[in-house]
Amino acid sequence: MTEAIEVQLKKGVLALCVLALLSKADSYAYEIASKLAKDIDMGEGTIYPLMRRMQSDGQVETYLVESQSGPPRKYYRLTPAGRASFTAQKAEWAAFVSAVDNILGAAA
Amino acid sequence: MTRAEFLTRLKRGLAGLPAAQIADIVADYEAHFNEAQEAGRSESEVAAALGEPERLAREQRAEQGVRRWEETKNPSAAASAIFAVVGLGAIDIIFLLPLLMGVLGTLFAFFMAAIGIFVAGGAVTTVGPFAGPPGGPAVAFLLGIGLMAGATALAAVTTLLTVGLVNGLIWYGRLHYRLLKPAIETQV
Numbered sequence: 113m114t115e116a117i118e119v120q121l122k123k124g125v126l127a128l129c130v131l132a133l134l135s136k137a138d139s140y141a142y143e144i145a146s147k148l149a150k151d152i153d154m155g156e157g158t159i160y161p162l163m164r165r166m167q168s169d170g171q172v173e174t175y176l177v178e179s180q181s182g183p184p185r186k187y188y189r190l191t192p193a194g195r196a197s198f199t200a201q202k203a204e205w206a207a208f209v210s211a212v213d214n215i216l217g218a219a220a
Numbered sequence: 221m222t223r224a225e226f227l228t229r230l231k232r233g234l235a236g237l238p239a240a241q242i243a244d245i246v247a248d249y250e251a252h253f254n255e256a257q258e259a260g261r262s263e264s265e266v267a268a269a270l271g272e273p274e275r276l277a278r279e280q281r282a283e284q285g286v287r288r289w290e291e292t293k294n295p296s297a298a299a300s301a302i303f304a305v306v307g308l309g310a311i312d313i314i315f316l317l318p319l320l321m322g323v324l325g326t327l328f329a330f331f332m333a334a335i336g337i338f339v340a341g342g343a344v345t346t347v348g349p350f351a352g353p354p355g356g357p358a359v360a361f362l363l364g365i366g367l368m369a370g371a372t373a374l375a376a377v378t379t380l381l382t383v384g385l386v387n388g389l390i391w392y393g394r395l396h397y398r399l400l401k402p403a404i405e406t407q408v
Contacts (some may be wrong), residue, residue, distance in 0.1 A: 141248060142255035149269065157259055157270035160248050168287055173271045 126154060126162060128205060131190065131198035134172065138189040164189060171197055221267040223253045233277025237284060275344055278304075286390050298386045305390055320389070327382050334375035341367025 129152065133144055145159040166172045171194035176184040190198065230249060230286045249270070262326040271274070285304030289297040345364025349357030 140251075140255075142252050145252070146259075155269070155271050156252070156266075157276050160245070160252075161283055162281065163248075164245075165283055168283075181258065183251070186248070186251065216404065 125152070125205075126158065128198075128201045130159070130162065130166065131171070131194060131201065134188055134190045135195065135198050138187045140177075140185045140187050144188070160166065166194070170194075221264060222269065223263040224327060226253075226263075226267045226270065226273050233274045234280060236327065237281065238349040243283070249276075282408035289386065289390065293383055301390055305392075320386055324382075327385070330374060330378040331361055334371045335380065336371075337374070338368050341365070341369075341371060380389070 126148070129148055130144060133139060133147065141163055145154075145210055146158045146162075148154045148159065149156045163172065164198050167174065167188075170191055172184050172188045174188055177187050178184050227246060227249065231242065231246060234245060237245075252270065253263065253266055279337030279358035282304040285301040291297075309394075312383075341364045343364070344367060345361055348364055351360070
């Protein structure tokens with residue numbers, strides 16, 4: 113059961129991290145994948161099913177940008193719904209982290 | 221694994237999805253290889269970082285199956301969602317499968333019973349009043365209507381149970397999405 117919770121936790125955090133990155137600036141999947149792979153040790157392939165789900169959920173939308181080298185890049189940007197979801201999830205995350213920190217602090 | 225091998229295995233895994241969707245998914249991974257190449261990474265290194273193409277394909281299929289179920293709650297969407305989620309290979313779903321089949325069989329039997337009772341009710345309503353039933357024609361007529369109403373209620377409850385069961389299974393499948401496991405396991 114703990115494994116299931118860990119998976120669910122990581123899944124929620126991944127989506128939250130993607131929302132956070134996109135709230136700062138539009139980005140393309142490779143950039144998002146390599147950043148998250150480096151910072152939170154996520155498998156690079158993970159980003160693609162996730163982006164697809166977020167797109168079908170209406171949290172992100174895509175547009176193409178010409179690049180000097182090679183074919184145009186597919187950029188992702190937050191939709192208003194994605195922005196709202198980010199605000200809500202960020203608040204939930206902060207509340208959760210401070211609750212856990214309190215417990216950890218009490219145990220120390 | 222080379223880029224070509226990765227893409228071939230990915231396409232094989234996606235076979236059966238709409239062509240436009242396959243092209244879209246494949247284009248994402250091709251772009252990934254292009255970007256990585258520009259960053260100076262080797263094909264085998266990138267393929268390793270992406271993970272098993274078959275697993276990525278299964279996850280995309282599961283997502284697709286679940287979306288179809290969410291859009292149209294019909295038996296074929298339910299079947300494809302169930303198979304897609306089972307295809308993710310979460311081991312405990314496979315253990316649960318015999319149980320699941322039993323429950324689905326029971327629900328199916330309920331549906332059949334509902335249809336049977338409905339037909340019987342219809343017969344009692346139309347034929348009963350003319351067959352000289354005990355208690356008079358009106359009683360037979362009302363009895364028939366009652367049977368049909370009961371059958372309809374049974375079918376409705378069974379439908380709700382089935383929808384709930386499939387939703388629960390999808391929730392369970394998503395909880396076990398294997399795409400997150402590599403993220404955790406690479407740390408070990």
